[in-house]
Amino acid sequence: MKNLLAGIGLSIIAMFVLSACATSGSSDEGDSTGGDGAADKSEVTIAFQENIQTMDPHNGSAGIDNSVQYAIYESMFTPDEDGELQPLLATDYEISDDGLTYTFKLRDDVTFTDGAEFNADAVKANLDRIIDSEGSLNNYKSLRDVEKVEVADDYEVEVTLNNINSQFINKIGMLRMASPDALENDIDFGEESAGTGPFVLEKWNHGDSLVATKNEDYWEEDLPKVDKVTFKPIPEDGSRIAMLKTGEADYIFPVPVNDVESLEAEDNIEVSVVESTYVNYATINTSKEPFNKKEVRQAMNYALNQEDFVKVVKNGYGIVSDSALPATNNYYAAQEPYDYDLEKAKELLADAGYEDGFSTEIWGSDSSKDKRGMQFIQQQLGEIGIDVEIKQMERGTLSDEINKPESAEDSEVEMWYVGWSSQVGDADNATNPLFSSSSFPPNGSNTAYYDNEKADKLIEEGLHAKSEEEAAEKYAELQEILWDDAPWLFTAVDEEPTAMRKGLKGIWRSADGNFYLREVEWE
Amino acid sequence: MTGLLEVNNLKTAFISDDKTTQVVRGVSFAVNKGEIVGIVGESGCGKSVTSLSIMRLLKGTSGTIQDGEVRFHDQNLLDLSEQKMRKIRGNSMSMIFQDPMTSLNPVLKIGRQLMQGIMLHLKYPKEKARKYAVSMLESVGIPRAESIMNEYPHQLSGGMNQRVMIAMAMSCNPELLIADEPTTALDVTIQAQILELMKELREKQNTTILMITHDLGVVSEVCDRVIVMYAGRVVEEGKTAEVFENPKHPYTEGLIKSMPKIGQKQSRLYAIPGQVPDPANMPKGCKFAARCPHVMDICTEKEPDLIKDEEGRKHRCWLYQGEYEGGEKVDVKSSTGN
Amino acid sequence: MSETQITTDQTQFVETKQDSNFKRLLRSFKKNKLALYSLYVIILLLLIVIFGPWITPYDPQEANYDSILEAPSWQHLAGTDEFGKDVLSRLIVGARLSLGVGVSAVLLGAVAGTILGLISGFFGKWVDRVIMRICDILFAFPDLVLAIAMVAILGPGMKNVIIAIAFFSTPSFARIVRGETLEIKERLFIEAERSIGAKKSRIILRHVFPQTISTIIVYITMNIGGAIISAASLSFLGLGASPSSPEWGAMLSASRDYIGHAFHLIFFPGLAVFITVLVLNLFGDGLRDVLDPKTRD
């Protein structure tokens, strides 16, 4: 029977070795894990929280999909670190006087990695695919207003809109372009890639890693400067941190704010903090008693200590909200903050007839950070006699609960603790789905059921404004109304720390949560 | 003639939670070379524990030998180290048990179980051990021994398994074979065959056999001498024929009376009235007194000694203690009978 | 055979000694040192459950944003959490919740499983086959999948966690009780009872069920620990207790973000779960040795 034990032992080892051999064929050398972090200068490993969902360049929904795809597929324009759009595959664009036709001039020296040429036809093929999807491709939202796409010249594309859209360039400019041949042949984007970007998809092990290698024929000389980039979804915060510390990962985000201090203490790690466009808030269902009273909503805002919110919930990494738009948005206009004032809050509640407070419910996801935020709100509102019950739901269930009711009357949500991230240059996306009366669920995320004609009109006018100035004016007015009406419990805008090994350069994170690594290199 | 095995004043007890239960209460007897001796008694009388004590097989139970001697070849087995004892077990002294079906390992092939002991004690290499095992199986009358080597106990009948047990026990030519109820679990016809086999062994190899049984029929059939045990003590001992003809102890008498007799129609078997006393709560005096038809005053006062009378019979009963005043006490240190 | 004879002899002696059964159980239980010490800890835990709210050093719900995430010190023996609440106080009041979930989930599962097992074992035939097949299927799913799916369907919250855990502990109770029932059924007196024409429900309730009780009790004890862990796991995955409640699993889940720099937030609630489950299991183990004659050595 000792033989039996030995037998078990041996067969385990044998089985393991065998199965390990089977993997080693597909996995690369596996030496990227330099224990002490003396990293290979030709490779970069990036670890993040969310799983990569799709490599279809037109279907990325989560921020992480977009970021990973940008390494492989490029768009006509790309933001710089200040959030300004810079030409990438396009060299320039023009808007017709009526504001409806956009003409894009394209680079003429770019080919896709499958050999197809990048030109106006290629752009049209990409845009058509998105438009024809009628919504089944995620990027459809960016082209909602497009009437037609025409090839004007070999390297010139004309896009005509139904309506003036002051935010349009931010949307179309960011769409990723794939080889028209690849689109035609309906290739599996999870298996191979056909973009113009600095990297080429090498191997995607769903849920484990996505490896991209250097595009040897990249159109810009000297780029890219590393041979290989590995993207790794690491859901557990602690693991991600540990991987950075041990050098298994070179660049990680999100860095849980609680860990920033310990990372900063490390010699070979650098932490940078980006002010994001992610607004944290809780919607207040304005169609329901007692929230239909503005005083109640304002009272709630006065009762919430936003500074403590930042300190406790965000561990200090956040900026107190003073508008419905984040300060990073190009159309942001600061408002007079709701100071923490319990007396005033109680007064307002009393004015509304609720001096004894009331009970309510707050909904939110089951993530630990949302959990913390809701607990904080519960504690703070408790101070003015509002008894908040926390109802956490798994995200699918939550989305169902939110979107099931067809009208404000049927709605069940009272407060929803959530957040919203939008592009830096896009004020429409940061207001329309959240405050327009046409965006009540299931048509959008206006779970405050905020219904204000004037606001609706301003949202409309902002979108269709013919000039930047006009748009800015409309959005400023809108922000003023929103702030005073307080359909939200305003809290804070995230500051997002990212951390990397010292010596890594050329990779950066934008306010809207994407990261860009076209020029990534080791010092 | 010297005894091959001498048991002197053996005392074995079971020690559980917080109490000690004496099961073997000072047993003494001797077994001579070439003899078949039976130990007989009701269940619970301590006969099996006596046999296990002799082999020192109480491990795994709460039983402990508290006192006494087990002399085998004039060597006190109780003084030996466990290691030395192992060299004796299965070698010069071996044992077979009541239920052959449970006494063989159900998950090992018969061949393997047989060969283990042979390789251990006779130091035969594997091939030789195998051949020898086959010949052993044949010698106990097992047909197609070769193929049975590769079978498992559940594939054989009870009788066959008991033969296997005997082959196993006999494989190292033991001088003493202890058979603990070897036929109890078997059919009557098979019983006879097995007993026959054991007699044959004695004849052929002059093996000494100590037969533990509750069945006087078995005793009368094979044993030269019989020892009757009651409540952890020997109450009578003598040649089988003599004891059967003229039982001295009322308990022996009862036992014999309760035997079914061939050719004699009895509507009802005789049963000794009453119950075996609780070992944890032994009465004073003779342990059989409560069930004895001849009970006297003294019986409940004082326990009689085991004495040896002129005919060489031993018994433990006040009925005879007066008559045989000069009888030899044998409790403490017995010399051999006959 | 002599071996069995010996043991039967022993029991004979014991029985004749006119000991009450309970005393005997108590005596042999006392002999099991591990189980005995565990019992002491369980009693301590029960005291905490009963008197918890009165013995906390601080108000477990009182936030103090000026002393968040403090490491263990003399003021706060187990440190403070992300809201500055005293962890020790929360652990103390949380005992009620964590033990409560475990106990009620297992009891619920035991009741359902016992009923199914009795029916299955007693009626046999297709009833048995259908019930056991369903149990097989339920057994086939990985540990938490069923519970997660249940909670997703029912919605989160303590009550639903209890239902979910009860749901997936039902099949094992059903199996055990079925096995027992089959055995008991075979015993003569029930055959006899049936031939007299007693009603089936009466036989089950009066004769079969009482005999399964000791097994069920043992199994319940052994399962409470597992249920506490399951509840903690669900809470850990964010599907359990309300986040502000001091249920241990919820505390663990909340503190997961602080691994690396506020390790006490993970360590102490986990330790509380561990010790509680450990003593429950040690106790259950001892109880089984005493009550369940089949496994008694």
Add this chain to the structure above:
Amino acid sequence: MGRYIIKRIIGLIPLLLAVSFLIFIFIHLIPGDPARLMAGKDATNDEVEALRTYLGLDKPILEQYFIYMKELFQGDLGHSLRSNAPVTQLFGERFLPSLQLSILSIGWAMLIGILLGVISAVFRGRWPDYFGTITAISGISVPNFWLGLVMIQLFAVQFNIFPAGGIETWKGYVLPSFALGAGIMAMITRFTRSSLVQTLQEDFIRTARSRGLGERAIIFGHALKKSMITVLTIAGLQFGFLLGGSIVVETVFSFPGMGRLLIDSIQFRDYPVVQSLLLIFSLEFILVNLIVDILYGFFNPKIRYN
């Protein structure tokens, strides 16, 4: 024997059909709409509808089931709604790590568990037994995700001996397999002990003693093989569970295994993936049970396959 196996496998088909139907209904009972989740919070209802149609989710549930089953019989497990990757590919990528982790976990658990169990049984009631018992019951009592977190803190963060996550090298398997195996080791210890204690009481052990065999030969040569039947059942069952991946341990260690694939897919209501995974799990579980039954024959000759 061969016929027995074939018969058993054929007998599985109706069971699996029933299971597949139950699973299908079950996962559609879970509230949530994959189209809505994929479309994002800023999608209009029309866009969500378009996506739903595109994904084929607008059809009646029964029709969806029949389409799924039709494809299944053609050997197609379907495609992920989210990434459009074939389920077979997703499964393939996750299966191997899970298999390796399962083998390692069950492996060390069996080695240590049997050893501890034997020691406990042999020294029953003495301190090695107490040690074994406490170790074993600790293993059952510790929440494995907590054990994982504590080990990460200790071995990854403090001492940097093993990675905190990922499986680039063999080292990545060490901590997860420890966290996963602890409970199984405990169970095996307990079952080995109690089974061995019982076996050591059996008549044939006394027979072996009466033949002069030493304790070691008796325990390893006679008793353990009989006890292996129980141990094997436990280990087999646990292995079946392990193959399904462990949601919490994989989450804690960011281990790319089946458990995480499952929980991610459930979160996104990726019906084809969830459906196929659960079906595969049931199949695996049933197959493992079958293998255990067959192995029984090796350890217990009394079982015949007719």
